[in-house]
Structures are given as C-alpha cells and as structure tokens.
Amino acid sequence: MAKNKKKEVIHLVCEETGDANYTLRRKTGGEKLHLKKYSPRLRRHTMHNEKKKK
Numbered sequence: 001m002a003k004n005k006k007k008e009v010i011h012l013v014c015e016e017t018g019d020a021n022y023t024l025r026r027k028t029g030g031e032k033l034h035l036k037k038y039s040p041r042l043r044r045h046t047m048h049n050e051k052k053k054k
Contacts, residue, residue, distance in 0.1 A: 005027065006027065006028045007025045007026060007027060007028070008025070008026065008027075008028050008052065008053075009023060009024070009025055009052075009053040010023070010024050010025075010026065010033070010050050010051065010052055010053065011023055011024075011050075011051050011052075011053055012024065012033065012035060012037060012048035012049070012050060012051075013048060013049055013050075013051045014037075014039045014041075014042075014046050014047075014048055015046060015047045015048070015049060016039070016042060016046050016047075017039060017041050017042060017046075019039065019041060020051065021037065021038075021039060021040065021048065022037060022048065023053075032049065032050040033048075033049070033050040034047060034048075034049055034050075035047070035048050036048070
C-alpha cells in the first residue's frame with residue numbers, strides 16, 4: 001500500500017504583474033520557491049515567487 005504523503009498546493013506568482021500563472025503540488029515545509037518562469041501577459045520570462053493557496 002502507498003503511504004499518505006502530505007502535499008500542499010502552491011501558486012507561483014509573477015513579481016511584476018502579480019498574476020498566479022502556475023500551480024504546483026509539493027511536500028510541506030522547505031524553503032519558498034523563487035523560479036524564473038514565462039509570463040504570458042508580458043510575453044517574457046520573469047521571476048515568480050511561491051504563494052500558498054487559501
């Protein structure tokens with residue numbers, strides 16, 4: 001049987017526009033993510049920060 005692993009849903013929010021462009025599921029805890037991802041509104045890559053889903 002598979003073990004139940006706690007996962008949380010997080011959004012990656014663009015620093016420049018404030019849009020939540022990406023959603024991820026990952027293990028709880030750890031450091032916040034800071035990734036360079038594509039922003040469709042600006043049509044270029046920008047920094048995205050983690051924000052928890054409410």
